[in-house]
Amino acid sequence: MAKRFTKPTINWKELDKLVPPNQRTNFLAFKAKSDNYLRRVQANPPELPKIDWKKYEALVPVAGLVEKFKKEYEGFKVPYPEDKLLSATIDEQWKALQPEIKAYCDSAQKDIEVATKKLEKIKSLPKFEDMTMEMFYDLYPNEALDPVNRPTFWPHDEESQLGYEEKKAKIDAKEAQTKK
Incomplete structure (x- = not known):
């Protein structure tokens, strides 16, 4: 007879930590099904009930029928599936x-x-609401506005500053020079 499981081999507490919140209901449903299956298995006795063959011999009028059933019943073995996947190779791959x-x-x-x-x-x-421009300048001197060393004009983007040339105009000028 195959080994009987008496308790779950799954570490549910560790598995519970790995389940994302959006999959929690599916996980709980799976755990409930697994626990229900284990309870059903444990409700049955580990061994099959013994058959009183002498009682049946007395009740069945056909001679040899009970003996034939007894012989076939005792000779029947449930085949345990063989390892076709070669668990040893899987273990080696895992290692x-x-x-x-x-x-x-x-x-x-x-x-x-x-x-x-x-x-x-x-x-x-500090919180955004509590931060002053001076604090921002001290924390991020490269990103902060520096009116003394790097004055800019509103809206303080590259296109709005003095001396800005459009990138397309620069590219066209370079192409014109290379053609000459």
Whole structure:
């Protein structure tokens, strides 16, 4: 007889941590089905009930019929499926992938650390409502307006500044020079 499962082999707590919020209802439905199946299996006895063959021999008038059934019943074996996928090769492939998985996890952890540092830096800034132009200039000198060293005109974009030439005009001028 095959091995009887007495408890779930799935670590539901760890799996629960990995489920995204939008898939939570599907996960709970799957867990309920799995638990229901396990309860149904455990409700039955682990072994098949024993048959009282002598009782049936006394009740059945056809000679040899009960003996024939007994012989076939005891000779019947439920075939256990053979491993056609070669689990050993799958295990070897899994072991071969472990360094790759570890390297990916390490690089992802480094990315997480960089993002966490950036997030901490952003959280340490004053709120947008509380920040003054001087604070912004001190924090981001390259992005802030600098009327003394880099004066600009409203709306402070490239096209509105003195000395701006359209990019298309520059390209046309270069093409004209190369043709001559």
